[in-house]
Amino acid sequence: MSSDVERTVRFYPDVLGFPLTELVENRDHPGSSHSFFGIGNGDLVAFFDFPGLDVGPCAEVLGGLHHLAISVEPDRCTELVRRLDDAGVPHEVHSGVSVCYRDPDGARIELIADPLGEVYGHRVL
Numbered sequence: 001m002s003s004d005v006e007r008t009v010r011f012y013p014d015v016l017g018f019p020l021t022e023l024v025e026n027r028d029h030p031g032s033s034h035s036f037f038g039i040g041n042g043d044l045v046a047f048f049d050f051p052g053l054d055v056g057p058c059a060e061v062l063g064g065l066h067h068l069a070i071s072v073e074p075d076r077c078t079e080l081v082r083r084l085d086d087a088g089v090p091h092e093v094h095s096g097v098s099v100c101y102r103d104p105d106g107a108r109i110e111l112i113a114d115p116l117g118e119v120y121g122h123r124v125l
Helices: 005-016 074-087
Strands: 020-025 033-040 043-048 068-071 091-094 098-102 108-112
Touching: 005 020, 005 033, 005 074, 033 068, 043 068, 074 091, 074 098, 074 108
Parallel strands: 068 108
Antiparallel strands: 020 033, 033 043, 091 098, 098 108
16 A cells, blocks of 8 residues: 555655556546555555545554565665665564565565575575
């Protein structure tokens, strides 16, 4: 979810280098937008905004989304940590291959520098 479309459209491309690939009106809620960002490996992450619905901030709840993990190449991960530092975005590096931060709406995002389909050396695909 995005509480501020302009801020989201700046954050993902400017801070992380994930390009905005499309911004369209959400067909399910007129006046709402649906923005798509390229995160690599031919994948996209998408956000909606819901103006006037007071859906509240992102919250971790039982049965809800805990975090989104995005696989990136090790060199790219190092670059993304530098970009987070430069932008003043608080983050934590774990085990040398995992970087966790919160986006402007509080969603927990993890960048993981393991090969696509692996997490800490274990096949998940």
